[in-house]
Amino acid sequence: MQQTRFAWYLLAPAIILLAVLLVLPIAIMAIYTFYEFVTAGVEKANYTLANWQEFFTDSYYHLFLWKTARVAAITALACAVMGYIPAYFIWMTSFRHKWLLLLLLIVPFWISFTIRTFSWIHILGEQGAINVTLKTLGIIDSPIQMLYTEGAVIMGMIHFLLPYMILNVYVSLEGIDRDLLSAARTLGCTSAQAFREVTLPLSLPGLCAGLLLCFVLAAGSYVTPQILGGNRDALFGNLVYDTIMEQLNWPMGSTLSIVLFVLLGIVSAIYSRYMGLSTIFKGLSR
Amino acid sequence: MTDIAVDLKGVTLTYGAFVAVKDVDLKIDKGSFVTLLGPSGCGKTTILRSIAGLVTPTSGEIVVAGRLINDVPIYKRNIGLVFQNYALFPHKSVADNIAFGLKYRDVPKADIERKVKRALDMVRLPGVEKKLPSQLSGGQQQRIALARAIVIEPDVLLLDEPLSALDAHLREEMRTELKIIQREVGITTIFVTHDQEEALAMSDRIVVMNHGLIEQNGTPEDVYRMPATKFVASFLGQSNLMAGTIAATGNGSARITLDNGASIEAKAPASAKAGSKVTVILRAQRLEVGKKAANGANKLKGKIAATSYLGGTAIYAIDAEGLKLQANTIIDDQVFREGETVDIAFAPSDCVLLGEDDRRLV
Numbered sequence: 142m143q144q145t146r147f148a149w150y151l152l153a154p155a156i157i158l159l160a161v162l163l164v165l166p167i168a169i170m171a172i173y174t175f176y177e178f179v180t181a182g183v184e185k186a187n188y189t190l191a192n193w194q195e196f197f198t199d200s201y202y203h204l205f206l207w208k209t210a211r212v213a214a215i216t217a218l219a220c221a222v223m224g225y226i227p228a229y230f231i232w233m234t235s236f237r238h239k240w241l242l243l244l245l246l247i248v249p250f251w252i253s254f255t256i257r258t259f260s261w262i263h264i265l266g267e268q269g270a271i272n273v274t275l276k277t278l279g280i281i282d283s284p285i286q287m288l289y290t291e292g293a294v295i296m297g298m299i300h301f302l303l304p305y306m307i308l309n310v311y312v313s314l315e316g317i318d319r320d321l322l323s324a325a326r327t328l329g330c331t332s333a334q335a336f337r338e339v340t341l342p343l344s345l346p347g348l349c350a351g352l353l354l355c356f357v358l359a360a361g362s363y364v365t366p367q368i369l370g371g372n373r374d375a376l377f378g379n380l381v382y383d384t385i386m387e388q389l390n391w392p393m394g395s396t397l398s399i400v401l402f403v404l405l406g407i408v409s410a411i412y413s414r415y416m417g418l419s420t421i422f423k424g425l426s427r
Numbered sequence: 428m429t430d431i432a433v434d435l436k437g438v439t440l441t442y443g444a445f446v447a448v449k450d451v452d453l454k455i456d457k458g459s460f461v462t463l464l465g466p467s468g469c470g471k472t473t474i475l476r477s478i479a480g481l482v483t484p485t486s487g488e489i490v491v492a493g494r495l496i497n498d499v500p501i502y503k504r505n506i507g508l509v510f511q512n513y514a515l516f517p518h519k520s521v522a523d524n525i526a527f528g529l530k531y532r533d534v535p536k537a538d539i540e541r542k543v544k545r546a547l548d549m550v551r552l553p554g555v556e557k558k559l560p561s562q563l564s565g566g567q568q569q570r571i572a573l574a575r576a577i578v579i580e581p582d583v584l585l586l587d588e589p590l591s592a593l594d595a596h597l598r599e600e601m602r603t604e605l606k607i608i609q610r611e612v613g614i615t616t617i618f619v620t621h622d623q624e625e626a627l628a629m630s631d632r633i634v635v636m637n638h639g640l641i642e643q644n645g646t647p648e649d650v651y652r653m654p655a656t657k658f659v660a661s662f663l664g665q666s667n668l669m670a671g672t673i674a675a676t677g678n679g680s681a682r683i684t685l686d687n688g689a690s691i692e693a694k695a696p697a698s699a700k701a702g703s704k705v706t707v708i709l710r711a712q713r714l715e716v717g718k719k720a721a722n723g724a725n726k727l728k729g730k731i732a733a734t735s736y737l738g739g740t741a742i743y744a745i746d747a748e749g750l751k752l753q754a755n756t757i758i759d760d761q762v763f764r765e766g767e768t769v770d771i772a773f774a775p776s777d778c779v780l781l782g783e784d785d786r787r788l789v
Contacts, residue, residue, distance in 0.1 A: 318512065321514050321516060324575075326480075326501045327504070327507070329531030330531055334502075338527075343517070
């Protein structure tokens with residue numbers, strides 16, 4: 142009994158913080174979705190379903206949702222393909238100072254995410270590094286439109302999310318007993334077959350965790366499309382921002398936020414049902 | 428003439444400046460159970476891994492079943508390896524684990540099923556096909572690992588300290604079991620361990636290694652009773668090492684003056700020459716304490732420095748006029764305690780003489 146109570150004391154600060162800073166604001170947002178929008182910046186506490194009705198009937202929102210899901214999925218898959226290889230390399234290398242390689246993955250986080258995103262303007266822009274180089278070499282006459290496209294948005298998000306993927310995959314690779322590979326080899330596998338039979342299946346939990354993390358973070362992102370995307374490349378997060386900050390329509394903005402929140406929650410729930418989030422955690426904790 | 432299953436010729440393996448295995452020659456008879464015994468870092472595991480193909484010798488030849496396999500890639504060598512931690516595939520069922528090697532040998536599906544079943548019967552674990560390794564106990568996982576290695580009918584079975592992860596009781600049980608299975612299958616087996624008891628209990632031959640070199644290769648009795656080097660004598664069992672000089676020889680024995688002044692008689696080969704320095708090795712178990720010495724036995728006087736009473740036996744640390752001795756004796760009358768003065772006796776035939784190079788005189 143005493144011990145249980147002590148455990149609650151230890152948990153209390155975290156629980157209180159989560160309640161006040163996460164659950165409460167979301168609850169308030171949820172209540173806002175039922176408010177009536179009068180005019181920019183003014184809403185009335187008349188409980189109405191108008192906001193929800195608008196969301197469910199206006200295909201404009203659905204298109205945004207679909208596009209957000211598509212861009213997030215492409216980003217997550219690209220991260221998986223691009224992230225697995227370095228993770229595998231870090232795991233396999235006999236380089237003595239592995240921590241240095243892992244540190245390199247974290248180094249980008251030392252610079253503000255926004256500044257890192259802005260740096261792409263100098264690379265992809267009309268006067269950016271790529272266009273200037275190609276022009277100087279005489280390969281192109283007029284600059285290629287790279288900035289303010291969906292490609293630039295995906296690129297920026299990969300840039301931001303790749304370390305998460307690599308770390309997730311690396312952790313699950315690190316949990317694999319190397320003797321398993323030797324065992325597979327002595328039993329008749331070539332190294333490629335041993336990878337397929339042992340390494341890949343045993344690193345799937347990390348890969349799946351990375352995919353989910355990247356998908357959710359990409360789907361909820363708004364800074365990257367804001368900076369690197371054109372008007373047409375806005376994602377759902379930008380829609381929420383516009384609705385609240387430009388139109389000052391808090392009730393509708395809240396509705397859209399709750400929609401994104403619930404949908405990503407459902408994705409995570411379904412994912413954990415079928416991929417087993419518990420095995421992901423097990424894979425991570427090993 | 429017996430067939431040779433594994434033949435190592437001048438195998439050397441270095442990691443940078445570190446020499447793991449130094450010019451090792453070793454022939455292993457077909458169907459025999461050979462143990463590589465030595466402290467960690469002695470090169471025993473390196474030899475095992477080089478036969479398996481997990482490491483490549485710097486020089487020398489490895490011949491398995493008459494085939495030079497130095498350049499044969501690991502997956503084409505027909506070798507069964509059981510790892511210390513079993514290395515069962517955690518994401519595959521027991522049946523899939525055992526079938527793994529068969530699958531890559533293009534064995535037809537129906538045969539695979541039959542062979543898996545037979546392998547499970549052989550390790551006395553029928554009916555666990557569908558379980559995952561994590562659902563089995565340590566001892567059971569050990570059996571599955573063994574089944575997985577022998578089901579492919581390898582030319583040689585390599586066991587890398589397979590019992591060390593088990594608790595003491597289970598280890599003894601598996602020791603017997605492993606030996607029985609090995610006999611039944613008749614498979615050439617190389618067993619690596621640092622546990623002398625395991626080595627003595629299971630092996631047809633023991634190869635004692637130290638610092639990448641073979642110290643002795645012989646039957647368990649040979650290795651225990653006739654240690655070839657000082658290292659073997661001190662590594663296997665408890666031995667007393669007594670330094671001295673040969674005073675006289677004759678009739679297959681030698682009179683030796685020990686460094687503390689005592690004079691003893693020891694069985695000696697023809698190469699023992701008067702005047703040369705020797706080390707006399709005497710097993711702690713061959714030392715009689717406090718008993719009437721038999722005829723022709725060596726007698727010394729000593730004082731008990733410490734007693735470890737173990738019920739049926741006792742271990743005494745004895746100070747025999749400056750000579751520190753250890754005796755491990757069966758108690759049939761009384762237990763001697765610290766400070767008591769006792770008579771010590773041992774037979775000349777129990778003494779083994781080492782020359783100045785620390786090798787046994789032959």
